[in-house]
Every structure is written in structure tokens, then in C-alpha cells.
Amino acid sequence: MKLWKILPAAFACGLLQVLLRFKDDADLARRLKAREPHAMSDLYDRYGRIAFSLIYRIVRNTAAAEDLVQETFLRVWNRAQSFDPQRGSLGPWVLTVARNRAIDYLRSIDGRMSAGSLDLDRLENPALFSDFEDSALSLDRTRRLKSAFEKLSPNQRMVIELAYFEGLSQPEMAQRMKQPLGTVKTWVRSALKALREELTGVAIA
């Protein structure tokens, strides 16, 4: 199923509640860092389902998705020491690790291993997920993002899906969609610009 068909429904269902949870993660992150056993249980209760949903959306295989969820939480547990509980946002970090594990898996079965794996690893650095503004993941912004996404053209939605849920670079998207690279880049830039402008407009307002 294509992203532009499922995304609006997803926005309407569990997404908003999930985003609201991100705000209350400092204590959980502190307990993870202290390696309290129950912290891992709480982390799974909070993010296990959404991590599985995201990974399953990418790999489309239950057994592989469960393996990758396990890998995700193990990685978070092992790297929690470098996470700053006061400044970091646990939810975005867990989701990024989950998405990257799944994309790495897709790339490995497609034979697309390359420097990409190292990039994904670098982009999971906990330090990147600190100092989000309080409003960064607010309900208003989520609604705006949904509205902006629905206004995108089919080609713009397609390139967003290929980047987020298949991990394709722009040349790979061009190859997949049998379109010139320049055209694909235009779709990507215009799609992301539209999403960002919608959010920025809210911030200004």
C-alpha cells in the first residue's frame, strides 16, 4: 500500500498519542542510563509497538520485523550511556534506530550494502537527538504536517515514501521511477519544502 493512501489514516489513529509521549521521557532515559532493569521493560511498553509497526511497514515480514525490534532495543540499551536525559528526546532516537535497522536489513537483502550502513550508524548518535524545542513534536505541527502531506502530488508522495520507508537515495529513486535524476530531485525538494513551509507557517502564526 502506498504511503499517501495510509498516511492520513495513520495520522488519525495512534500517531498523535505517540507523539505526546515523547515529552515525558527524561526520567525513563535517566533510568536507562542507570541500567535499571525495569527501565527496559518500560521502554518496550512505551515504544515497542510503534517500533514494530514502523519496522514491519518497511520489511513486510513479521519474523524479520521482530528480529529487528530486538536488535533496535539492544542497540538503544547499549548506547543509552551516551544519551543525555535532560536534553535528549528518547522517542525520536528509538524511531530512528528502528528505521535504520530496517533500512539496513532491506539494503542487505537487496545487495545495497555500501557506505550507507556507516552513515546510518553515525546518524543514530544520541547527541543528535538533544535540544529539540518543546514545540517540535507538538500536536499542532503534526496536524499541519498531515494537511501538507495530503496536498502533495502523487510523485512527491512517492519520493517521500522511497526515501523514508525504502531508504533509496535520489539516484536510486530515479532508477526505480525511470525518471531523470533532475526531475526526481525537484520532486524531493518541492515536497520537503512544502512540508517545512507548512510547519514554519504555524510557528510564525
Place this chain on the structure above:
Amino acid sequence: MNCEELNDLYELYALGVLDGEEKAEVDAHLARGCETCRKNLKEALAINTMLLSSAPAAVPSARLKRRVMASVGVERSGWGWAAALAAACMLVVALWLSIQERHRAGELADARRTLMQISAQRDRMLQALTFLNQPETQQVGFGRGQPIPPRGNVFVNPRSGVLLISSNLPPLDPGKIFEMWLIPKSGAPRPAGLFQPTAPGSAFHMLPGPVDVSTLGTVAVTIEPEAGSAGPTTTPIIAVPVGF
């Protein structure tokens, strides 16, 4: 490129799908500590998070949490109960197997005992047949013509011993046993072995070893206490004169 030109690339950069010159540009800006780029990257991460959260809800299996907890070396609360339950089940199974094993061992011992009894009986039969087949063996019948007598034969062989074969024996009370006696022509009776019926009312008993037939007067059988007696304590039920 300046920061403005990079503005549409941060989401792809954060997703790890930017490559070539564009990626190198973002890397260079961030390495320089460019504040605008840092801020734009944060915004891109927020947008990515919101879009990634949009995956349709799917439900993992219940055992996934156990796997996750086990992989980091932490057991869930409640897992202890499951382990205790499993241990209790295993204990019950082990107990049951032990009882079965003991039962089987008992059956096996019974079978072995029966086999040994049959084997011993067969040996005695073969011994008796050999005894009967020897030319020196002499036979004396008893009990013929009496109303309800024990009846049968006594066989005496000077080299091999004395064999008694009898039927119509009276039933034994509990704690009692038959005892055979060799009574010399002059002197006290000598114990010649204890025996029980091989079938109701029938018995055969053999005293192996050389016998001095010249002094032997009578072969007799009495009923004695189970442990046997040094001399007859009851009236003989069989008394066979064997004057050779």
C-alpha cells in the same frame, strides 16, 4: 553552497539517503559548527520522526517483549513465576517417571524371581531324571491300598542319594513344612531335607549324596514347623521301609 541552498536536504541527510556532493556539503557545514545548519538538522529530525510515526499500527507477538528483555539480560517480572511453574511441572514429571521406573523395576524383579524358580525346578527335574536313569537306583512304592493315603515311590541310589515322589499329601497349615527323615535300622532319625508341595498334594524331594543302604531302615516324612526340626515331632505321614 550556502545554508539557504542546503535547506531542502537536511531530511534526506538525517535519513542517510543523501550522497555525493550534496552530502559532503552538509557534512562540511556541520563540521564547521554552523548554527543554522544545526538548527535545520533538528527541524529535519522532528519532521522525520513525525513521518516515521505514521506507519500503520501493527501488533508484535506477545513473546517479543520476553525476547527483548532476555537479549539485554533482564528478565521480566513474572518470568520467575513461569520458571517456578516450569520447575514444578518438571518435578512432577520426574516423580512420575521415578514411580514408573520403580514399578517397572519391581515387575522386572518378580519376573526374574519367577524365572529363577522355574529354572531351579527344571534343574531339579533333570537331576531327578538322571537319578532315575541310573542302574543302581532301587525303587520302593508306598501308600497303595490305603483309603486316603499319601502315595508314591522312594528311590534310593547308594552313590547319588534318596528321591521321594509323592501325591495325595495333606494340605499344610501356615507355618508348617514337610521334612524327610532317613531312619537307620538302629539309631535316631537323621534329617533329610525340607520341602513343600510343587502342586497341591504333590511333591518330589531329593536328598543328594551317598547313602549307606546297608544301615538304612526307613524313609519317613513328617509335618514340622517351618524352620525344620532336629528330630521328628509329629507322627510320620509317610514311612517307607527300605531294607535292601
